[in-house]
Amino acid sequence: MRLSIHIKPFSFRLIKRLKTSQGIIEEKKGWLIHLENALGKSGWGEVSSLSHSEIAISGNLLKSLGNKISHDELETNLPFWPESLAFGVGAALGELNGLIGIGSDADWLPAPRSAILLSNNQSVLKEIDILLNNLETNQHPLTLKWKIGLEATQKEEALLFQILERLPNNARLRLDANGGLDRIQSKQWAQHFLTEPQLEWLEQPLPADDLEGLAELAKNIPIALDESLLMQPSLRKSWQSWQVRRPTLEGDPRALLQELKKKASYKMISTTFETGIGLRWIHHLAALQQQGPTPTAPGFAPGWCPNSLLFSNNPHDVWEAA
Template identity: 50%
Template sequence: MNLSLQIKPFAFSLKRPLQTAQGILANKEGWLLKVTNSSGKCGWGEVSPIDSQEIKQCKTILDSISKCADRDVLEESITKGPGALGFGLGSALADLDEAMRSGPAQCWLPPPQSAILLRSGKSFLKDLESYLEHSYKRKEVLTFKLKVAIKPNDIERTMISKVLERLPMNYRLRLDANSGWDRCQALEWANYFLNDVRLEWIEQPLHTDDIKGLMDLAKIIPIALDESLIKYPALRKNWKSWQIRHPTLEGDPRVLLKSLQDGKTNIAISTAFETGIGRRWVNHLAAIQQTTQTPTAPGLAPGWLPSSNLFSHNPKIVWDTV
């Protein structure tokens, strides 16, 4: 099947820089894809890596793909580059297939309530108290996420203790170390939270390669893998604790979609700060995750993206905005 492939570059800045143990994320860039068949039906995709080296790899591969490509060529290209490229091509082809079956009115599920990603600066307590006050009025139970392994352990311990002083026992807390701790630091934190039911998990506390250390920690408290899953995709099959899955970074979304439809447990869906085209998939997969036996709040980072038509849920509006 011959298809027309159109590619548009995009870039945007987050509303505020996000500091992690691995650096600061302030901007995103990538490409929007539009795949059209001979009948005029189209599918939309997005390629938006976070790693700068992967951006170069994706550009090289996209430049090599013919503007009038055979479907088989696009399918084969899904696994020839970074996961972000696989997502872009796979999502566009899946979207095209759905358009051919169902027409333009496709069923994209809305997202469930997201975890709240708190700022790690001086205002984090003020933000926390504001969210708590609103949640009490609405009778909601919230999940909060904090980036850690940024400041010295004693400072972060004080910060976390202030959070726990305010956090009701039925609320949840996630800590994301982004591979920033060594084994001794991670064990200290594991023991700190040993009997606290509010801790949902600690995310990627150790280096991506320290699988043994991560497995040992998972015997003490819930440990969620993130970066390790990107580097070692085979772990997605056998890691029994939580998995943080970034659909727009990990490859063909049809694979993750089938896993969730089959009821795979202990998966948490998370944003990688994508446009509205990629976010449709993130939201949809997060909604399906709620139907599994381990539903949990997705990590959609509400309030971190700017207000723009680039983040519309209508792919044509996103496409025309670029």
């Protein structure tokens, strides 16, 4: 079957800079993909890597495909392409073939309530106060995510205690180091999980390749892997504790779709700041996770992206806004 393929670049700036132990994220660039078959049925995808070089490589590969390509050729190339490109094309094929979206067994599932990604500075306390004053927030358990490993440990620990003092008993706080701690620092942070029930997990405390140190920590407290899963994808099958799954960086999303349909446990679906086209998949996968044995708040980072049609759930609107 021959398919028409159209591509279009997109870019946007985050409302505020996101600082992690690995650097600063303030802008996203990528590619939108629109596949259409001879019957006029469409599939939409998005290439949304955090790597500028991967975006450039993916753009060159997409341009080399021309305007017409066979379905089989796309399927054959997928395993050899960068993961973010494989996500974009796999997502478009999945929709085109009726595995997801209109015409599938569940249509697009609505987004569940997200965890809140907090700011990285002293304004975090004011931010939490505003959240707690929101009546709607008080009607639902509040889940927060806070980046650590950016300042001296003693300073961040003091701020942690102030955060925990503010939170209601049913709130949960995730600490994310993005691989920025050493083993001594990680053990120091781990001690808090033994006495603070509001702490949900410690996310990627050690560098992605320190699997021995991560496994040792996981014997005593919940450790969620993120960057390690991207560096060593086989861990997605073997890591028994929490996994932060970022679909747009993992390759063809149809595998994760089937995994979640089979009620896989200990997965948390996370954004990498997508447009509305990618978000349809992120929201759907997160909704499936909620139906599994270990439901938990996904990470959509609400309030960090602009309010525009680029983030609409209508792919035609996204395409026109790009």
